[in-house]
Amino acid sequence: MSGNSGLKTANKNKKDEFYTQLVDIEKELKYYTSYFENKTVFCNCDDPFESNFFKYFALNFNRLKLKKLIATCYAGSPIITEQLSLFEINGLVLDKKNPKKPYKIEINEISDMNQDGAVDLTDVEYLIKNKKNILTLLDGDGDFRSEECIKLLKEADIVVTNPPFSLFREYIAQLFKYNKKFLIIGNVNAITYKEIFSLIKQNKIWLGSSIHSGDREFRVPNDYPLKAAGFRVDEKGNKYIRVKGVRWWTNLDYKERHEDLILYKKYNEEEYPYFCNYNAINVNKTTDIPCDYKYEMGVPITFMDKFNPEQFKIKALGIVGSCTFTNNRKMEILDKNGKSTGKYTINAKGTLYRKFNPKADKVPNFKDVITGELYSSIYARLIIEKIDRGENNGN
Numbered sequence: 001m002s003g004n005s006g007l008k009t010a011n012k013n014k015k016d017e018f019y020t021q022l023v024d025i026e027k028e029l030k031y032y033t034s035y036f037e038n039k040t041v042f043c044n045c046d047d048p049f050e051s052n053f054f055k056y057f058a059l060n061f062n063r064l065k066l067k068k069l070i071a072t073c074y075a076g077s078p079i080i081t082e083q084l085s086l087f088e089i090n091g092l093v094l095d096k097k098n099p100k101k102p103y104k105i106e107i108n109e110i111s112d113m114n115q116d117g118a119v120d121l122t123d124v125e126y127l128i129k130n131k132k133n134i135l136t137l138l139d140g141d142g143d144f145r146s147e148e149c150i151k152l153l154k155e156a157d158i159v160v161t162n163p164p165f166s167l168f169r170e171y172i173a174q175l176f177k178y179n180k181k182f183l184i185i186g187n188v189n190a191i192t193y194k195e196i197f198s199l200i201k202q203n204k205i206w207l208g209s210s211i212h213s214g215d216r217e218f219r220v221p222n223d224y225p226l227k228a229a230g231f232r233v234d235e236k237g238n239k240y241i242r243v244k245g246v247r248w249w250t251n252l253d254y255k256e257r258h259e260d261l262i263l264y265k266k267y268n269e270e271e272y273p274y275f276c277n278y279n280a281i282n283v284n285k286t287t288d289i290p291c292d293y294k295y296e297m298g299v300p301i302t303f304m305d306k307f308n309p310e311q312f313k314i315k316a317l318g319i320v321g322s323c324t325f326t327n328n329r330k331m332e333i334l335d336k337n338g339k340s341t342g343k344y345t346i347n348a349k350g351t352l353y354r355k356f357n358p359k360a361d362k363v364p365n366f367k368d369v370i371t372g373e374l375y376s377s378i379y380a381r382l383i384i385e386k387i388d389r390g391e392n393n394g395n
């Protein structure tokens with residue numbers, strides 16, 4: 001199983017059990033240090049015994065000058081059952097009939113035991129020895145949508161976590177409903193979700209700073225079925241899987257997202273053909289955006305990794321429902337070898353398409369039923385335009 005198919009399995013099974021590594025959290029959080037002073041941070045998909053998000057904020061509680069840190073976990077998490085030590089913790093009222101009940105932790109103070117300015121103990125048992133910090137059972141199952149978790153959400157200023165991949169749309173919708181600042185992990189493909197794209201277009205959400213390509217390693221539960229490349233087991237027997245397409249998603253601004261993408265290519269008709277069903281040119285790679293073209297262009301969704309809202313305007317998503325297609329022709333769908341299937345579609349199944357180019361495309365995807373012309377579909381394009389800033393060098 002590759003990293004990507006691991007993610008698909010997570011979606012399918014709604015297992016969602018991928019645990020973020022501390023190093024990845026540190027690499028991203030360093031861009032936002034100034035936002036946390038006197039703020040309440042909520043990690044609402046995080047078992048405090050296991051989550052590196054909780055650990056990061058506990059470790060950096062004083063440095064970031066946090067007011068409060070709250071973490072809640074979910075009854076469905078297999079980790080809970082593994083944490084038997086929890087039941088020995090003083091002060092926690094247990095439900096013996098239901099030992100898997102999830103809990104919340106509220107940290108209000110982290111004292112520096114040896115007064116050297118650093119806090120090196122993030123052990124939960126140590127933290128709750130301080131009477132200002134409380135570990136309690138939740139009434140419900142810890143679902144981020146539950147009443148008690150929403151109450152905590154309302155109290156919070158900034159939400160930081162890696163939420164379940166399969167509930168990403170709902171998770172984001174709730175953050176916006178309660179008008180929260182957030183920094184969360186998701187997948188780059190969420191750019192193509194109608195609701196998420198709408199927020200992107202309005203410049204209300206964008207990608208974070210530290211991950212723009214490749215894959216990232218996540219810990220998975222011990223019973224996770226790992227069979228192929230992209231996984232490893234460490235010396236303690238912990239399992240890890242590499243996941244592709246991971247991105248940070250946020251509405252916290254950072255300096256780097258206002259830097260221009262340097263454009264060096266010039267427009268030419270051959271390299272930048274027009275789509276047949278939308279009045280824009282196709283650009284295959286973000287770095288190939290022509291510096292001297294001032295109309296609409298269709299670029300890959302990974303353009304968002306380089307997006308500076310002062311340089312470009314995002315206009316539409318190149319799929320049916322987001323932009324208005326012209327040339328609604330009936331076409332035969334061709335198979336992966338470019339052969340007839342006897343099945344038909346309008347507008348390349350609702351995506352942008354352009355004329356088949358034997359030099360660039362392996363096989364055509366569609367054939368016009370009337371003219372016999374061949375076409376290639378161009379999936380998941382963002383329609384963008386350069387902002388006219390009155391520069392004469394095209395940039």
Ligand SMILES: C[S@@+](CC[C@H](N)C(=O)[O-])C[C@H]1O[C@@H](n2cnc3c(N)ncnc32)[C@H](O)[C@@H]1O
Nearest residue numbers: 016018019020045074077142143144162163164
């Ligand atoms: C991708 S994992 C990440 C865990 C942790 N935030 C981290 O990064 O290490 C998502 C977590 O969300 C939990 N979860 C799943 N559905 C949930 C829900 N409806 N409400 C709250 N948490 C949920 C899962 O049990 C899982 O632990």
